[in-house]
Amino acid sequence: MGNEVVFDQCASVLSNLLRECGGVGVIDGGLATELERHGADLNDPLWSAKCLICSPQLVRQVHLDYLEAGADIIISASYQATIQGFVSKGLTAEDGEALLRRSVEIACEAREIYWERYDLLNPGVPNRRPILVAASVGSYGAYLADGSEYSGDYGESVTLETLKNFHRRRVQVLAGSGADIIAFETTPNKLETQAYAEILEEENINIPAWFSFNSKDGIDLVSGDSLLDCATIADSCKKVVAVGINCTPPRFIHGLISSIKKVTRKPILIYPNSGETYDGDRKEWVESTGVSDDDFVSYVSKWREAGASLIGGCCRTTPSTIKAICKALSK
Numbered sequence: 001m002g003n004e005v006v007f008d009q010c011a012s013v014l015s016n017l018l019r020e021c022g023g024v025g026v027i028d029g030g031l032a033t034e035l036e037r038h039g040a041d042l043n044d045p046l047w048s049a050k051c052l053i054c055s056p057q058l059v060r061q062v063h064l065d066y067l068e069a070g071a072d073i074i075i076s077a078s079y080q081a082t083i084q085g086f087v088s089k090g091l092t093a094e095d096g097e098a099l100l101r102r103s104v105e106i107a108c109e110a111r112e113i114y115w116e117r118y119d120l121l122n123p124g125v126p127n128r129r130p131i132l133v134a135a136s137v138g139s140y141g142a143y144l145a146d147g148s149e150y151s152g153d154y155g156e157s158v159t160l161e162t163l164k165n166f167h168r169r170r171v172q173v174l175a176g177s178g179a180d181i182i183a184f185e186t187t188p189n190k191l192e193t194q195a196y197a198e199i200l201e202e203e204n205i206n207i208p209a210w211f212s213f214n215s216k217d218g219i220d221l222v223s224g225d226s227l228l229d230c231a232t233i234a235d236s237c238k239k240v241v242a243v244g245i246n247c248t249p250p251r252f253i254h255g256l257i258s259s260i261k262k263v264t265r266k267p268i269l270i271y272p273n274s275g276e277t278y279d280g281d282r283k284e285w286v287e288s289t290g291v292s293d294d295d296f297v298s299y300v301s302k303w304r305e306a307g308a309s310l311i312g313g314c315c316r317t318t319p320s321t322i323k324a325i326c327k328a329l330s331k
């Protein structure tokens with residue numbers, strides 16, 4: 001297939017969804033933290049990817065809960081699923097690749113169950129609503145599980161090539177897994193943004209991607225790298241169809257949308273966390289620091305007005321947050 005055809009196909013995946021959703025789509029909420037709320041123990045270097053091995057049916061149920069809550073896009077449990085991470089657990093690289101594919105398959109199964117229920121409840125009404133499955137790619141720091149996911153500081157020895165070599169095979173496998181889009185999430189720095197863009201351009205990746213950055217000051221990425229620079233890289237990459245922010249406190253989102261808008265006309269996506277802070281030493285969330293579903297929702301129309309086209313939640317948001325977002329958008 002010629003490059004231009006691939007680019008057109010990539011662009012239409014999201015534009016079709018947005019058209020059918022009346023210009024604004026809803027992304028799901030936190031996956032890992034929701035698995036934990038249901039009792040999963042994620043204290044493991046594989047984090048939520050551990051559930052791909054131990055409790056795939058719980059992962060499918062959480063995807064289904066988000067669809068029932070109204071999400072138009074569900075994100076697979078591959079955030080911290082890496083071939084290297086599975087190999088350190090004693091699996092073969094082939095098993096690791098199979099688990100990556102499985103993460104997308106589980107999300108697709110949830111979509112199928114959801115659609116079948118719709119058919120049962122609405123016999124003869126052939127109008128299943130469109131749902132996209134996004135294959136999650138977390139950062140190199142998420143794989144290291146040493147906190148660098150939230151500092152973006154990988155040290156001098158990690159180069160662009162290190163990051164490209166780390167991510168390449170996973171991205172290839174996820175691109176061929178049946179997912180509709182690749183979600184590069186919680187991206188902490190510019191080097192990794194560059195690595196993602198180069199992989200998408202150099203490899204024959206024929207599904208679109210979104211780039212989502214993580215900020216802790218409401219201005220730049222967690223590493224201190226310029227959001228404008230990183231969003232510009234995303235803007236220049238033809239396979240990237242949306243750019244935005246995730247896992248960042250709600251209070252910072254409005255300003256971040258305005259910044260991104262300065263450098264791209266691509267759809268802007270945002271899926272903030274609950275605003276709670278994570279205590280890395282105790283390995284737990286500090287509840288009192290967050291916002292309630294009602295507070296979260298009071299932001300939604302402002303984010304929409306500021307220019308966000310895809311809105312959802314990240315860590316510690318739940319299906320009830322997503323339901324409230326849908327309500328605020330009167331979907």
Ligand SMILES: [Zn+2]
Nearest residue numbers: 247273314315
């Ligand atoms: Zn998160």
